[in-house]
Amino acid sequence: MSDESSTHGASSAVPTQKDVARLAGVSPVTVSRTLSGGSNVAPELQVRVIEAARQLDYLPNENARGLRPGQQSNLIGVAITNLNNPFYGKFAIGVEEVAREKGRFILFGSTEESATREHELVSNFLGRRVEGLIVIPASDPAPRQWMRRLGPVPLVTAAREIEGLDTDRVLMDDAAMAQRATTDLLGRGHTRIAFLGNIDQVSAHRALCEEFRRVMGEAGVAVDPMLVRSVTDEVVDGAAQTDGFLRLPNPPTALIAATNRIAVGVLQVYGRRLDAGAAGLHLPALSMFGDLELADLLRVRVLAYSSDPREFGRTAAQTLFDRLEGRVHGPSRRLVVPLA
Amino acid sequence: MSDESSTHGASSAVPTQKDVARLAGVSPVTVSRTLSGGSNVAPELQVRVIEAARQLDYLPNENARGLRPGQQSNLIGVAITNLNNPFYGKFAIGVEEVAREKGRFILFGSTEESATREHELVSNFLGRRVEGLIVIPASDPAPRQWMRRLGPVPLVTAAREIEGLDTDRVLMDDAAMAQRATTDLLGRGHTRIAFLGNIDQVSAHRALCEEFRRVMGEAGVAVDPMLVRSVTDEVVDGAAQTDGFLRLPNPPTALIAATNRIAVGVLQVYGRRLDAGAAGLHLPALSMFGDLELADLLRVRVLAYSSDPREFGRTAAQTLFDRLEGRVHGPSRRLVVPLA
């Protein structure tokens, strides 16, 4: 009474080329040749092979296939830091799109900002002989042993620049974003502008913050040290620090959030205040870096400055394939994706 | 002057077990044994092997390893329909978390609602000998040939129920969501309630819409056929149909959007109207099914009804591992994840 044909029934062993050959009455080589183009195989035999394969629901073992020298795995390894950030979800779409166009498949993992997990993931990806890697480096500053194991596998890092890491890398135009955000706020008459940075995104944070200070300085506006803070890239931390800002005797009139997640934290605090009856006008104007889909529908006006995340993913993938397909040689490249 | 040690320099061939063995002055088996636990290997040899492996940056070839009978690939295939929907991004997080706990890695792809792409992806995943599959079925109704190729590989479908597909499946509580949404709106005095369904999500849409009609009927409120429409799961289509509703001589006072994407389309239209000076009160109240992070911060009040997407992903993965680890046998299961 067991349900042998059911989805999860243990049917007999997975059919191999040999099984197909036997059923078709040919040798395994003929099967291989038929299924990979069919050159030098009599049409009649091809028909028999194809029929046999269909009948057995045969599926070539890609792992065995990739074992032969000179064969590619058709695999790309992608490690991001945090799928919870919709920016990286969209980034992954962009990568996926390009990979599909190129006939590649994706090994995917999230590091959750941990260097250990990054090591685990990348090592495994390399063990599976990925043809290339796209990595958003974890903010965990531990040394990256896996870099030495890359061998000939091209690596593209994205979104963050890690000191001492000389790889092809795709970055957002942090300077332009910070410059625009700061200028826009100054233009609206703000002078007490708080900067809520991300302690994690080492390189990006520094660039954003430096540019903020530079523009402020150029405009002759002093930056209150109390108003420059860094938190981890978590909603709760953004919220906590926002509360801190609002409790200051002389709170800021505008606030720049370095990331998507942090901005959501800010907005949650704003939401609570509004629900408690606060007037929107008394809350600091909010600008942010990153992607916030409904930004223009919020009860609070939010200005978002960002590259298009999907385009960002596409660029990262294109950069990888430039190497893979030999269009680019030589020293590593540093690409900056312009603002959307 | 070529930069041999650079990241993308073509270093010599990838080292194999044999290379390590040679360098350590032992046989390949000793390397294998050492690296997989080290039972029955003299401590001294182990040291030599490990040192040699480190020196060569050796990484075992996981594909070759998985080729041996009785070995697992440690790979799970995950195919979703649309990474653009943050719901599925969070779903993927949930799956990833569980996979990591179980020491599995993820082959990932997006079908973009195309049955062809779904076939491509799943076939390739199976060819790479994934141990299990998690699939959000594409709405494309074309027959699923790949189902017959599963063999012993367990499959869990999620979010949508496909007719004639007898698999383990994880679903949202559509009836409860629709029931609550409709009841809540009726309780607020609305009677002209529009239903903006998703033409794609075959099973889910039907369940949602049926429950909507049922609750309306039970409350003795007539459903205006003009106010029940289906669109594809795209922001633009949601927006277009919303425009349609608003132009009716007798527009609805409330609107239920079947998905996240559709609701965003509605909100975009609302945003434009508000910017053009319309009063929020004149826009239909909006309820939706799915996940909208900033729902309570919008200028328009939105009621969102949904399961927690991450929990949803975790449940799907757990259901898969229940089969993989032999905790569950027999006929396929249908799990409904309760509302968040």
Place this chain on the structure above:
DNA sequence: GTGAAAGCGCTAACAA
């Protein structure tokens, strides 16, 4: 046009 043989990198079974 077809098949036999060899070998990709690895590990289980068997010998020493």
Place this chain on the structure above:
DNA sequence: TTGTTAGCGCTTTCAC
């Protein structure tokens, strides 16, 4: 404890 042998599923010589 160590090494030799064999074979996983596939494709690339090379011979017929």
